[in-house]
Amino acid sequence: MxxxxxxxxxxxxxxxxxxxxxxxxxxxxxxxxxxxxxxxxxxxxxxxxxxxxxxxxxxxxxxxxxxxxxxxxxxxxxxxxxxxxxxxxxxxxxxxxxxxxxxxxxxxxxxxxxxxxxxxxxxxxxxxxxxxxxxxxxxxxxxxxxxxxxxxxxxxxxxxxxxxxxxNLWLAPTRASPFLVQKRALPDGFSVARVPEDQLDIVLSTSSIPRQKETMLTLPNISILNATGRLVAWAYIGIDGTLATLYVLEEYRGLGLASFVAKELLTRLGRGDFGDLGFKGQSGWCHSDVYDGNKGSEAVMRAVGGNVRGVxxxxxxxxxxx
Structure with missing residues (x-):
């Protein structure tokens, strides 16, 4: 007591x-x-x-x-x-x-x-x-x-x-960061858009953490679509401002799409593009929880200018x- x-x-x-x-x-x-x-x-x-x-x-x-x-x-x-x-x-x-x-x-x-x-x-x-x-x-x-x-x-x-x-707690700025400048364009035929609602099942089926469709519809997100309009990569900002649910379909890996979609998402968050969802990006920062030794996620966080700031x-x- x-x-x-x-x-x-x-x-x-x-x-x-x-x-x-x-x-x-x-x-x-x-x-x-x-x-x-x-x-x-x-x-x-x-x-x-x-x-x-x-x-x-x-x-x-x-x-x-x-x-x-x-x-x-x-x-x-x-x-x-x-x-x-x-x-x-x-x-x-x-x-x-x-x-x-x-x-x-x-x-x-x-x-x-x-x-x-x-x-x-x-x-x-x-x-x-x-x-x-x-x-x-x-x-x-x-x-x-x-x-x-x-x-x-x-x-x-x-x-x-x-x-x-x-x-490992990674922190990355979302405003005025040279790391968020895209260094190369997407391959021909690819485009950037928010995750189409009619393809959200693909996102849910590939997540190792159970996600609710209703919640995902309310979160900031960006995806890369192929020439036929199908999802090939995506990333979300979580309810506490974390970079989460970043994924690239296996057949499209090795093209730099993970860092591209992460940079695009953080850039749009930092300039307030998700205000319609109630996310204004006012802190100017994003964080991500990454298991020590997860080379893929660590590479993405370095690409967006992130650093480990604690556990x-x-x-x-x-x-x-x-």
Whole structure:
């Protein structure tokens, strides 16, 4: 149980969260890119009853600067039972990126806030949310290793860590980047377009991760079509601004189509071409979770000007054990 001196999370309305959290996150770009984008995703309909919270209360005035080194921000859509639900950020992530480490005292701060977060999510009832009552499994998405290390320290001794995958976190700019300039044209007969809806089944059938057609229709995307108008390559921007679902059909590999479609997608995202879908690309960054040693994905991320800026994890916690 939490003590009286434990950190406490406070609920914000969606409007309050956007006006308060985004200015706090912006100075920490690109490290804060996943939460910065997830907060603004057009899929955050009021009917989904998403949860916005922080370790400080809502206020009509901006949070004091003393919060800059110690606060935790969180977005949660617990109704997404089969998908990642929770994104969180602490400015100490940026300190780790700059210095290569955080102090023992800072680790203790992070751990205390994450314990408070687990208890907060466990005990917060959202009776009118889709899918209530929620599963006790908390699914953290694209969480920086600085935070994951403390989650492990909390969850593993309780046998509450149910899923833990680690990825290299690549970050790439989407604006004014010389890397996004196409160095060669597409082969004759090929063209660029958004993924045709009547060919979306091809995208779904080739994805190693289960995807929902309804979700894919709402995400920024670009495809390459052959002379007959059939899909040969495609890429999507995920709900938190990640470059995802990039694929080239086997018979068309070796033509440079993967880097071409990735550059085209990031260029269009950066200039706001997906505003009709509710994605404005305001952060100026894109991120991608890539398994260490995945040569193909690493080559694409280098081609778009990306660099590894840390380790991200997808971590599930059984809150019933807390």
């Amino acid at each position: 939490a003590s009286e001196n434990s950190p406490k999370f406070h609920i914000f309305s969606q409007e309050e969260a956007l006006s308060t959290f985004l200015p706090l996150l912006h100075p920490h770009l690109p490290q804060s890119n996943p939460l910065y984008n997830r907060l603004q995703a057009p899929q955050n309909h009021p009917s989904r009853r998403c949860l916005f919270a922080a370790t400080f209360p809502p206020s009509p005035s901006p949070p004091p600067s003393s919060l800059q080194e110690s606060h935790t921000l969180v977005f949660a859509d617990r109704s997404r039972h089969a998908e990642s639900q929770i994104w969180t950020f602490n400015p100490l992530i940026s300190e780790h990126a700059a210095k290569g480490s955080v102090t023992i005292e800072q680790q203790a701060v992070i751990r205390a806030q994450l314990l408070a977060l687990i208890l907060f999510l466990k005990n917060t009832a959202i009776l009118d949310a889709p899918g209530w009552p929620f599963s006790p499994i908390l699914k953290f998405g694209c969480i920086h290793d600085v935070l994951t290390q403390e989650l492990r320290a909390l969850a593993v001794p309780r046998q509450a860590a149910l899923h833990d995958t680690q990825w 991200s994890s997808y971590f599930w916690v059984d809150s019933e054990l807390f």
